[in-house]
Amino acid sequence: MPSTTRRNRRRDTPPPRTGSNETEVLRGFLDYLRTSIAAKVEGAREPQVRTATVPSGTNLLGLLNHLTFVECSMFLGEDVTDWQATFQAASTDSVADVVGGYRDAVERANVVLDRCTDLGAPVPRPQPGKPAPSIRWALTHMIEETGRHAGHADILRELIDGTTGR
Secondary structure (H helix, E strand, O other): OOOOOOOHHOOOOOOOOOOOOOOHHHHHHHHHHHHHHHHHHOOOOOOOOHHHOOOOOOOOHHHHHHHHHHHHHHHHOOOOOHHHHHOOOOOOOOOOHHHHHHHHHHHHHHHHHHHHOOOOOOOOOOOOOOOEEHHHHHHHHHHHHHHHHHHHHHHHHHHOOEEEEO
C-alpha cells in the first residue's frame, strides 16, 4: 500500500457556499462533485487506473465512465441497455479520453439544465412520450450518485498511489 506523502495530498476544497435559491444550491453541489471526481481520475496512471483493487471489481476509470453514462441518461435522455457494462472503460480509452468524455457529457447536460427554469417540470427528453423525472429529482439523484462514486474514487485513488483530498 502506498504511503501518503506531502506531494500526493490535494488541498481539500470545501463545498460551495453560494446559491440564493434551490436551483443554484443543487447545481452548485452537483458541479462541485463533478469537478471532484474528474480530478480524482485525472493524473492516475495506467494500468492502475483500470485495475480493480477491491473485491467488487470496481476501478477508478470505470467509475468515471459509468458516471458519463448516468449524466447522458439522466439529462440527455440517452438509453443505456447494460448498466453493469458502463463500469468498464474501453481498453483503447486513455485516462484523458474518459475524463474528456465525462466533461463533455457534463457540459451537454448543463446546456439542457440551463434552459430549465422550473424544478418541478420533467427533464426534457429528445423523444416525446418517454417518462422523465422532475428536474429537482434528477439533480438530487445526480448529487447522490456522483457523491457516492466520488467516495469510492477517493478510496481507489488512495489505494493506487496514496493521493488524498479533493
